[in-house]
Amino acid sequence: MRKFVTLFIALSFATLCMAKDVIIDQKDKTFIPTKVTVHVGDNIVFKNSDGFAHNAFSDNKNNEFDIGMQRPGEDISVKMKHVGIVEVECAIHPNMHLKIVVK
Amino acid sequence: MKNLIILSLLGLVFGSALFGADNSRWIRPADVPVPKDNKITPERVKLGKYLYFDTRLSKNDSVSCATCHSPFTAWADKNDKAIGVYNRQGTRNSPTILNSAYNLRQFWDGRVKTLEQQALGPIQANVEMDMNLTVLIEKLKNIRGYVKLFKSAYGDEGITKDTLAKAIASFERSVVSKGSPFDRFIRGDKTAISKKAQEGFKLFSGKARCNLCHDKFNFTDGSFHNIALGDSDIGRYAMKKRPAWYHAFKTPTLRNIAKSSPYFHDGSVKTLVEATTICANGGRFKNDKKKSLYMIDNHISADEIELIVAFLQTLSEESLDINIPDKFPQ
Numbered sequence: 001m002r003k004f005v006t007l008f009i010a011l012s013f014a015t016l017c018m019a020k021d022v023i024i025d026q027k028d029k030t031f032i033p034t035k036v037t038v039h040v041g042d043n044i045v046f047k048n049s050d051g052f053a054h055n056a057f058s059d060n061k062n063n064e065f066d067i068g069m070q071r072p073g074e075d076i077s078v079k080m081k082h083v084g085i086v087e088v089e090c091a092i093h094p095n096m097h098l099k100i101v102v103k
Numbered sequence: 104m105k106n107l108i109i110l111s112l113l114g115l116v117f118g119s120a121l122f123g124a125d126n127s128r129w130i131r132p133a134d135v136p137v138p139k140d141n142k143i144t145p146e147r148v149k150l151g152k153y154l155y156f157d158t159r160l161s162k163n164d165s166v167s168c169a170t171c172h173s174p175f176t177a178w179a180d181k182n183d184k185a186i187g188v189y190n191r192q193g194t195r196n197s198p199t200i201l202n203s204a205y206n207l208r209q210f211w212d213g214r215v216k217t218l219e220q221q222a223l224g225p226i227q228a229n230v231e232m233d234m235n236l237t238v239l240i241e242k243l244k245n246i247r248g249y250v251k252l253f254k255s256a257y258g259d260e261g262i263t264k265d266t267l268a269k270a271i272a273s274f275e276r277s278v279v280s281k282g283s284p285f286d287r288f289i290r291g292d293k294t295a296i297s298k299k300a301q302e303g304f305k306l307f308s309g310k311a312r313c314n315l316c317h318d319k320f321n322f323t324d325g326s327f328h329n330i331a332l333g334d335s336d337i338g339r340y341a342m343k344k345r346p347a348w349y350h351a352f353k354t355p356t357l358r359n360i361a362k363s364s365p366y367f368h369d370g371s372v373k374t375l376v377e378a379t380t381i382c383a384n385g386g387r388f389k390n391d392k393k394k395s396l397y398m399i400d401n402h403i404s405a406d407e408i409e410l411i412v413a414f415l416q417t418l419s420e421e422s423l424d425i426n427i428p429d430k431f432p433q
Contacts (some may be wrong), residue, residue, distance in 0.1 A: 052397060053396040053397070
């Protein structure tokens, strides 16, 4: 039993260590890139290279988030917690779309 | 010959500056976005036009789509807020339908995406046409002229809520800007607009930062903002309690703006000077803590506002270009 617990903790720790940051930039009112594949536990880091605010959000169940107003130059990170497709939009600019595939 | 070559080269250089990437964004794309299940055909536009102007689509046969979105008033109306059947007043100003085919979201609060989804809203709204759709479909089925027109436009699909919406949407997609003095200017005719208007355009795209939201050929990027008017309408926030949507409304097109007073979602502003001043200088209530981050006081002077307004006046369509039906299907 103890071995299993140790193994579980070790695996969890390994997963955490493997979690990576995936950069999504926002430039010219566009998510760059517009589609990305990540793994559970990875962080999506939203950058804002535009000279004005954005507000990324997703209403998809399990990975719902709203990062709020993001000023130019700010970085905001969101952890992908569950497997699935995450459709992301900007609350200000409805033409901005990003698809995140979480495996 | 040598002079001719030099002149041609000079023409190319200045021409490229004028027609470069920055200018192409101000020119309307030739193709209008159309959904796969509702391709535009002349039959559909013809049917949609009849329906759009037909007051029989309202509960008491008094109001049509064109009552609030008339070609004579820049495809909007002159009321602060829309007035429907039995003189019932709506809660918002009638937006223009000009270029609505290009809208990413419809209505001031963007609650639907497509013109098909939008078309049936005002027909049913209590303060607009107040018409029960089931009753309306039966009514249309009893008008032989409409039966023929629907058959011609949608074949065996018949007269349904869907084909009604599709037909009206098809007509609305045909209502696009055809040309203004600004369009001639941006295509290279430097005399098409005054020097004042040209200065105004520079301010619009520069110091006043209007183009952050009023961008591209339709002078809107479809974005949603709280412009700090101080009214009680919560706007897009009604869709979902998302902080960015509190009091937020869609950025309207500026095409025909000089002809579509009053302004803003509440129709509270009568003049273009006042509307421009509010937008360029941080909103009506500059200390509104929840206003859009885009509403910055750019300290645009009254003289500069005058120049921007001179530019905005060049966005008016030069011809009406529509034949309004004087007889309707019987």
